[in-house]
Amino acid sequence: MEATSLLEIANTFGAPVYVYDADKITSQYHKLTRAFDQVEHLRLNYAAKALSNLSILRLMNSLGSGLDTVSIQEVKLGLLAGFSPESIIYTPNGVSLEEIEEAAALGVQINIDNLSILEQFGNKHPDIPVCIRINPHVMAGGNSNISVGHIDSKFGISIHQIPHLLRIVELTDMRVNGIHMHTGSDILDIDVFLYASEILFETAKHFKHLEFIDFGSGFKVPYKKGDIQTNVEELGKKLSKRFNAFCKEYGKSLTLTFEPGKFLVSEAGYFLTKVNVVKQTTSTVFAQVDSGFNHLIRPMLYGAKHEIINISNPTGRERYYSIVGYICETDTFGSNRRIREITEGDILTFRNAGAYCFTMASNYNSRYRPAEVLWYKGKAHLIRERETFDDILKNQVDTSALFEAVPESVTGK
Numbered sequence: 001m002e003a004t005s006l007l008e009i010a011n012t013f014g015a016p017v018y019v020y021d022a023d024k025i026t027s028q029y030h031k032l033t034r035a036f037d038q039v040e041h042l043r044l045n046y047a048a049k050a051l052s053n054l055s056i057l058r059l060m061n062s063l064g065s066g067l068d069t070v071s072i073q074e075v076k077l078g079l080l081a082g083f084s085p086e087s088i089i090y091t092p093n094g095v096s097l098e099e100i101e102e103a104a105a106l107g108v109q110i111n112i113d114n115l116s117i118l119e120q121f122g123n124k125h126p127d128i129p130v131c132i133r134i135n136p137h138v139m140a141g142g143n144s145n146i147s148v149g150h151i152d153s154k155f156g157i158s159i160h161q162i163p164h165l166l167r168i169v170e171l172t173d174m175r176v177n178g179i180h181m182h183t184g185s186d187i188l189d190i191d192v193f194l195y196a197s198e199i200l201f202e203t204a205k206h207f208k209h210l211e212f213i214d215f216g217s218g219f220k221v222p223y224k225k226g227d228i229q230t231n232v233e234e235l236g237k238k239l240s241k242r243f244n245a246f247c248k249e250y251g252k253s254l255t256l257t258f259e260p261g262k263f264l265v266s267e268a269g270y271f272l273t274k275v276n277v278v279k280q281t282t283s284t285v286f287a288q289v290d291s292g293f294n295h296l297i298r299p300m301l302y303g304a305k306h307e308i309i310n311i312s313n314p315t316g317r318e319r320y321y322s323i324v325g326y327i328c329e330t331d332t333f334g335s336n337r338r339i340r341e342i343t344e345g346d347i348l349t350f351r352n353a354g355a356y357c358f359t360m361a362s363n364y365n366s367r368y369r370p371a372e373v374l375w376y377k378g379k380a381h382l383i384r385e386r387e388t389f390d391d392i393l394k395n396q397v398d399t400s401a402l403f404e405a406v407p408e409s410v411t412g413k
């Protein structure tokens, strides 16, 4: 997006504000579908948890995407946004049988990731088809926080437990219509991914009624210059070929499924903040913005590097700044960044603010969560209002009657 459009949005809607570029989301969607055009049946289920605003979900639905959900609330959001139940897959981890039954009753595809619930669900509802989440124990990323396929991860049913899994399926006579893996949030290496896929194919052979194989996600997008990004064209070529060969062997044209979150929305997002204070200390120049990790936690939580640009001074001299927030906690967005000279009141934009940014925002320090704006066909549309003081009070119970006024003998008045 043009800096001038972003500045205008900050002027109109105020800061801090999240902005999402619908064109970028659309082009990423098409890029991924194009990469797999050799596959007869392809399905992309957008991972709602990355960015779950209803307007974004509606946009995804209009593109033909399905929806990947991890909670009953996300399922309900998806239905509200217009997704048909059949186009929603529910992939929870560690939720109760009751919640899974509630999702099943809404007609969405169930994906189960542990043997205990699988057995209980199969005994009670042998006629409801389920997908099974496998853990292939493959480390697809470098950071153990985001590579969930390895041996001590809580996700999925271990491939070492396949015999047990098969016994449950046989005894309950349940129908397994899909097999799934999600190895983590970074496909660094296509060969690692293909290796994990082989494990999935091997597992898939055990099931006679498959309709789809779900390869999860983990597509990497660049956050800063020089970052590696997943070569989806190469992955598309190699995996499609292998998938088609598997289908032939299996005797049925299955659907190849992915559930990208970050790939579709990360680069489409901009977070606009206003500089409150420029603070020079003996060693550092801080620019303090009207935000903190209450609005954008990824730098503090994952060490994520979001590029920061001063859009108010596009031709200014570059200087070194540490960009920090205004909450009472260390909330560093970036240390020693080269940024065009910053003056108080300038608007700084954070790139890659589409995925796992707003959805992880909180009210810490009793601050309001920001507004969200969708940039669609050259126009800015407010898609979530900034919170107000009423939102901070909402759900709080008025207990003022419980507490008597403090006696004057205590206050000394």
Ligand SMILES: *Cc1c(COP(=O)(O)O)cnc(C)c1O
Pocket: 047, 049, 050, 068, 070, 091, 182, 184, 185, 186, 216, 217, 218, 219, 259, 260, 261, 262, 263, 355
């Ligand atoms: C979070 C999640 C995704 C999306 O991961 P990205 O890295 O954002 O693409 C896909 N599948 C499951 C099961 C998830 O939990």
